[in-house]
Amino acid sequence: EAGVVQSPRYKIIEKKQPVAFWCNPISGxxxxxxxxxxxxxxxxxxxxxxxxxxxxxxxxPKDRFSAERLKGVDSTLxxxxxxxxxxxxxxxxxxxxxAGSTDTQYFGPGTRLTVL
Amino acid sequence: xxxVEQNSGPLSVPEGAxxxxxxxxxxxxxxxxxxxxxxxxxxxELIMSIYSNGDKEDGxxxxxxxxxxxxxxxxxxxxQPSDSATYLCAVxxxxxxxxxxxxxxxxxxxxxxx
Numbered sequence: 001e002a003g004v005v006q007s008p009r010y011k012i013i014e015k016k017q018p019v020a021f022w023c024n025p026i027s028g029x030x031x032x033x034x035x036x037x038x039x040x041x042x043x044x045x046x047x048x049x050x051x052x053x054x055x056x057x058x059x060x061p062k063d064r065f066s067a068e069r070l071k072g073v074d075s076t077l078x079x080x081x082x083x084x085x086x087x088x089x090x091x092x093x094x095x096x097x098x099a100g101s102t103d104t105q106y107f108g109p110g111t112r113l114t115v116l
Numbered sequence: 117x118x119x120v121e122q123n124s125g126p127l128s129v130p131e132g133a134x135x136x137x138x139x140x141x142x143x144x145x146x147x148x149x150x151x152x153x154x155x156x157x158x159x160x161e162l163i164m165s166i167y168s169n170g171d172k173e174d175g176x177x178x179x180x181x182x183x184x185x186x187x188x189x190x191x192x193x194x195x196q197p198s199d200s201a202t203y204l205c206a207v208x209x210x211x212x213x214x215x216x217x218x219x220x221x222x223x224x225x226x227x228x229x230x
Contacts, residue, residue, distance in 0.1 A: 040222070040223070041222050041223070042120075042204050042205075042206070042220025042221050042222050042223050043160065043204075043218075043220050044220070045217065045218065045219075048217070056217060091159060091160075104150075104162055104165065105162070105218065106162070107159040107160050107161070108159060109158070109159050110159050
């Protein structure tokens, strides 16, 4: 079974430029998550999708960040314009979407973003 | 107070010793708890999950949960250099139908030296 796929793996941009990250979850996983991980910290949830619906985007900075999961499979996270403080690793995770609290999340390799 | 706090590291243990990693959480209604391992430059990998008070063993790993004390720990027996990584504690703060909203601690760096 293929894992969560993310691209690109690395991205270097100048501030104020736009950037987009792509994620393809594990086949059959209904729930998709985008996390941001700053150096030396644990991941922080940005947005969670159940199928194509964003059910939790309370931590997404909506002035510059946007996300979509149009067909309920792969997803794109965009930043426009990027700021220096956006430098981080952006992780995508997916889970089956089971009811209850035991759903296991599997992480992709992440995209390391550097904003100059 | 942070929602999930882990013991400050880095933690260094000799090969073959027991490594003890600790985590406390603030939300009393939390129901599910996870330990992830993250090698440098890699993504988090789930190694243990625990939902009920007590101990859960899987090979060299034992997770311990005490909901009354809001405390979860991970013991690694017979530590190996390959266990050297950052260990992340994650908590589902809401439980029930609000599954998936994991809150992570800041991680504890473990180094196992030969």
